[in-house]
Amino acid sequence: MKLAVVDYVILATYFAFVIGIGWMLRKRVSTSGDFLLSGRSVPVWITSLAFIAANLGAQELIGMSASGAKYGIMTAHFYWLGAIPAMLFMGIFMMPFYYGSKARSVPEFLKMRFDEKTRGYNAITFAVMTIFSSGISMYALGLLLHLVLGWDFNASVVASAAIVLAYTYLGGLTSAIYNEVLQFFLIVAGFAPLAILACAKAGGWSGIQSRLPANMTHTWKYMGDASQNPMGVELFGMVAGLGFVLSFGYWCTNFLVVQRAMAADSMSAARRTPLIGTIPKMFLPFVVILPGIAAVALAKMTGVGGEHLYNLPTKISNGVVVGDYDQVLTTLMKSFYPAGILGVGLTGLMASFMSGMAGNVTAFNTVFTYDIYQSYIRKGAPDSHYLKVGRMTTIVGVALSIAAAYVCQYYNNIMDLLQFVFGFVNAPLFATFLLGMFWKRATAHGAFSGLIGGTLAAAATWGLTVAEGKGGVFGVVHTFSSVMVQNFWIAICAFSTCFVVTVVVSMVTAPRADKELEGLVYGLTKIKHDEGAKWYQRPAPLAIFVSVLVIVLNIWFA
Amino acid sequence: MDLRVPSGLFFAILGAILTGLGIFAPGMRAPLTDVNINLYAGLCMLAFGAFLLLMARRASGTKP
Numbered sequence: 001m002k003l004a005v006v007d008y009v010i011l012a013t014y015f016a017f018v019i020g021i022g023w024m025l026r027k028r029v030s031t032s033g034d035f036l037l038s039g040r041s042v043p044v045w046i047t048s049l050a051f052i053a054a055n056l057g058a059q060e061l062i063g064m065s066a067s068g069a070k071y072g073i074m075t076a077h078f079y080w081l082g083a084i085p086a087m088l089f090m091g092i093f094m095m096p097f098y099y100g101s102k103a104r105s106v107p108e109f110l111k112m113r114f115d116e117k118t119r120g121y122n123a124i125t126f127a128v129m130t131i132f133s134s135g136i137s138m139y140a141l142g143l144l145l146h147l148v149l150g151w152d153f154n155a156s157v158v159a160s161a162a163i164v165l166a167y168t169y170l171g172g173l174t175s176a177i178y179n180e181v182l183q184f185f186l187i188v189a190g191f192a193p194l195a196i197l198a199c200a201k202a203g204g205w206s207g208i209q210s211r212l213p214a215n216m217t218h219t220w221k222y223m224g225d226a227s228q229n230p231m232g233v234e235l236f237g238m239v240a241g242l243g244f245v246l247s248f249g250y251w252c253t254n255f256l257v258v259q260r261a262m263a264a265d266s267m268s269a270a271r272r273t274p275l276i277g278t279i280p281k282m283f284l285p286f287v288v289i290l291p292g293i294a295a296v297a298l299a300k301m302t303g304v305g306g307e308h309l310y311n312l313p314t315k316i317s318n319g320v321v322v323g324d325y326d327q328v329l330t331t332l333m334k335s336f337y338p339a340g341i342l343g344v345g346l347t348g349l350m351a352s353f354m355s356g357m358a359g360n361v362t363a364f365n366t367v368f369t370y371d372i373y374q375s376y377i378r379k380g381a382p383d384s385h386y387l388k389v390g391r392m393t394t395i396v397g398v399a400l401s402i403a404a405a406y407v408c409q410y411y412n413n414i415m416d417l418l419q420f421v422f423g424f425v426n427a428p429l430f431a432t433f434l435l436g437m438f439w440k441r442a443t444a445h446g447a448f449s450g451l452i453g454g455t456l457a458a459a460a461t462w463g464l465t466v467a468e469g470k471g472g473v474f475g476v477v478h479t480f481s482s483v484m485v486q487n488f489w490i491a492i493c494a495f496s497t498c499f500v501v502t503v504v505v506s507m508v509t510a511p512r513a514d515k516e517l518e519g520l521v522y523g524l525t526k527i528k529h530d531e532g533a534k535w536y537q538r539p540a541p542l543a544i545f546v547s548v549l550v551i552v553l554n555i556w557f558a
Numbered sequence: 559m560d561l562r563v564p565s566g567l568f569f570a571i572l573g574a575i576l577t578g579l580g581i582f583a584p585g586m587r588a589p590l591t592d593v594n595i596n597l598y599a600g601l602c603m604l605a606f607g608a609f610l611l612l613m614a615r616r617a618s619g620t621k622p
Contacts (some may be wrong), residue, residue, distance in 0.1 A: 006575060007573065010572060010575060013568070013571055013572065014568070017564060019566045021559075021561075021564055024559050024564075025559060051621055178559075178561050181561060181565065182561075182564070182565050183570060185565060185606075187570070189569070189572070189599070189602075189603060193595060193598075193599050197590070197591060197593075197595065201590055226579075295598065299589070309590060310590065334587050335589050335590040336590050336591050336595075337588050337591070337595070338586040338587055338588045338591060338595065338596065339579075339584065339586060340575070340576050340580075340600075341576065341594040341595050341596050341599050344572065344599065345575070349577075369613075377609075384586060471616070514568040551612055
């Protein structure tokens with residue numbers, strides 16, 4: 001793919017704007033709270049879009065179109081089942097405790113609800129995970145730019161990281177959040193035309209349906225039997241693994257997204273952040289997944305000369321030709337985008353990479369500065385010292401991400417790797433929060449042993465089972481039909497173990513007095529209801545409205 | 559800073575570039591594209607940019 005001058009102009013304009021936004025926001029940073037928490041002053045429409053955008057990294061875009069080509073519309077489960085319910089739960093039930101407790105981070109909430117060791121464990125594992133996520137994202141981008149445009153891998157990784165560093169260093173979290181909104185718009189502007197063009201060329205949704213096997217154009221119909229659907233997953237594994245454990249573990253406890261809601265300017269705005277975010281989120285499959293599905297249909301169509309309109313990308317792996325789905329998105333762009341809009345699409349890809357990376361870097365920053373540095377390395381210093389540490393951590397975080405990107409070169413399927421990491425660290429976490437927020441009897445020792453138990457259970461499940469010829473390092477108890485199914489079950493085992501261990505250990509350890517738990521646990525916290533506000537400004541009616549919409553979508557594509 | 563101002567400006571510039579390209583080079587096509595996509599996408603972006611700028615102006619008018 002060759003870029004024209006106009007494409008470079010568009011790319012340069014974008015770089016100028018993101019750095020410009022950082023530059024304009026630099027004056028708003030005078031305390032560590034401004035830099036790391038946005039001073040809790042961001043309007044709700046901005047936090048809502050940033051909430052979605054921080055998750056919409058380059059690996060998400062590439063991975064979702066790849067999964068669209070591989071699994072069809074079932075991929076939408078990652079949105080309609082694997083995100084929306086958890087986002088609603090987070091806004092309605094969990095945000096009052098996060099925002100109301102005045103905790104500055106998710107690990108700090110754990111410290112207030114439980115104790116130091118629970119916070120320390122969570123803070124350190126989270127810090128490692130964000131660096132890896134950021135590295136994965138960077139690796140995906142570097143590889144893509146190299147494959148598609150022939151740019152140097154090292155140069156594109158370092159240059160894009162430098163731009164993220166520039167604007168987060170200048171304006172901190174506010175700058176990251178504001179830019180995420182611009183990036184979100186740009187992602188939609190860059191990829192919605194591709195979805196429309198590809199879908200129209202393939203004859204619309206009915207044209208796609210007529211060219212694809214039926215199990216690729218239905219979300220629920222073929223879920224009864226694992227052998228019938230392209231993901232090879234059965235109903236229980238999907239709903240419990242993805243729809244409950246993984247998605248609630250991610251959306252409700254991952255500080256990367258929670259941080260965006262916590263930056264909102266009021267409790268009501270914080271609660272509405274994930275709720276409003278669900279509306280763009282539920283329509284994103286039409287932008288990010290649909291092109292991949294249309295690609296499969298296009299590959300079956302022939303032009304006037306009898307040649308195929310489009311060929312699914314392939315690569316040679318161990319001497320065999322296999323589908324290289326990660327290239328679906330860029331090969332489609334090449335087929336549909338002339339110079340001009342191609343620049344917008346490519347800039348959209350850059351933007352998605354940057355929003356994902358900035359999300360990770362700012363979350364890492366806050367957790368490192370407040371939960372690791374201020375707690376274990378240097379307590380009680382003046383705030384200006386922590387502001388300086390926050391800024392330095394930004395640089396260190398970016399440098400570590402670059403290092404992680406090189407580690408990631410050893411892994412192939414990016415989405416699967418992400419799921420793998422989440423399975424070990426995030427899955428048990430949701431059990432801890434669920435019990436911590438809704439069961440006042442849960443104790444610190446219970447929570448900590450639950451977390452350790454859950455992570456060990458995740459590792460054991462992974463080590464004792466085989467999927468796609470991998471795993472089984474400690475022996476083979478069970479064989480899964482795919483790595484994805486294995487990941488769902490790793491999550492289910494981790495969650496269940498954590499839940500049981502937390503309950504059992506809590507029952508035999510001393511509980512905390514009710515008075516100490518005010519504002520942290522359901523039943524001991526007053527939740528304000530905004531009676532005077534309009535329905536769409538109140539969390540509960542908003543959640544009902546969103547639920548109806550997402551149910552309609554599920555039925556439509558069932 | 560009102561974020562609608564820089565975002566609106568950004569999309570107005572992008573829209574102007576694409577619309578210009580669509581008008582002065584209407585024949586630009588990728589292998590599978592049958593329409594003047596630069597023109598249509600450019601007009602949409604211009605409209606979106608104008609909408610954001612208008613919203614920002616309205617907001618700054620009501621607040622001191």
